[in-house]
Amino acid sequence: xxxNRLYGSLSDELSDSLNVAVRYVxxxxxxxxxxxxxxxxxxxxxxxxxxxxxxxxxxxxxxVLAQRDIDAEFTSVFIANGASGLRPITSAxxxxxLKGRRLAFGSESSTSGRxxxxxxLGENGVTMADLAGGGPGFSGSHDATIALVESGAYEVGxxxxxxxxxxxxxxxxxxxxxxxIWRTPPYV
Numbered sequence: 675x676x677x678n679r680l681y682g683s684l685s686d687e688l689s690d691s692l693n694v695a696v697r698y699v700x701x702x703x704x705x706x707x708x709x710x711x712x713x714x715x716x717x718x719x720x721x722x723x724x725x726x727x728x729x730x731x732x733x734x735x736x737x738v739l740a741q742r743d744i745d746a747e748f749t750s751v752f753i754a755n756g757a758s759g760l761r762p763i764t765s766a767x768x769x770x771x772l773k774g775r776r777l778a779f780g781s782e783s784s785t786s787g788r789x790x791x792x793x794x795l796g797e798n799g800v801t802m803a804d805l806a807g808g809g810p811g812f813s814g815s816h817d818a819t820i821a822l823v824e825s826g827a828y829e830v831g832x833x834x835x836x837x838x839x840x841x842x843x844x845x846x847x848x849x850x851x852x853x854x855i856w857r858t859p860p861y862v
Contacts, residue, residue, distance in 0.1 A: 689777050704783035708732065723785035723862070747860035750786045753820065754855045757820075758829035763856035769798040778811040778828040780819050791832035794858055817841065824837040824852040 681698040688696040699716060701707045704725045710716040712732045718739070721729055730736045752772075754760040764768060773796065778789025792802070792810075802809045811828060813819040816837035823831040824847065835857065841847045 696785070697731050713766065713851055722783075724789050725783055725785075726781075744836070746862055748786060748862070750791050750832055750858045751835045751838050751854045752791065752830055752832050752856040753823050753852050754830050755823050755828070756851050756853065757826060760830065760855050762854075764857075766794060766798045766856075769795055769800055769856065772830055773804040774802055775830050776804055776806045776811070776828045778813050778819050778822050778831040780813055780816050780833055784816075784834075786787055786834035787811075787819065787832060787838055790858055790861055820847060820852065824848060826851075830855070 678698065679702060681700075685698040687698045690799075699710070701710060704722070707716070707719050707721065708729045710723055711721075711729045719729065723745075726738065730738070751765070751768075758775070760771065760775075763771065779791065782788055788807075788810075795801075805831075807826045811822070812829070813822050816833040818833040819828075819833045820838065820841055822828045838847075838854065842849070
């Protein structure tokens, strides 16, 4: 609903500014966005890093038009349920503390909610097989990752720091139940 309102307004503004009909079309997930772009059903898409690469590889002639200033130094956060006993991690090599824990990523295709956090885990000796259950869970979205960790269904989650901050600022996170334990170094 919020995206429809926001991007509907953006579509109207682009239509007026460019004198071209522009319509916002919501998609259900990352794969649907890449597929619709590849097939020509969508002409302009706001992709994340990983899906942007996938879309360009699958769509000859696709071009990057813009990048937000904040995307030059993006960060992800690892959050933990308070009952997990996990405390703030002060250096990346301490990520080994997450071995044997229930960990949730967002979408498998998310740059900030899976790819980059998984990269840092691997660089610091944590494979997906080291996690409780033999691998991570996937919540489907950054907001859902917060909810799953806050509820205790997962001990740890990884997500986009912007989404985390927005949820905290809007009072949708109980700081007595879930907190940031580690922030990735900035990445593009």
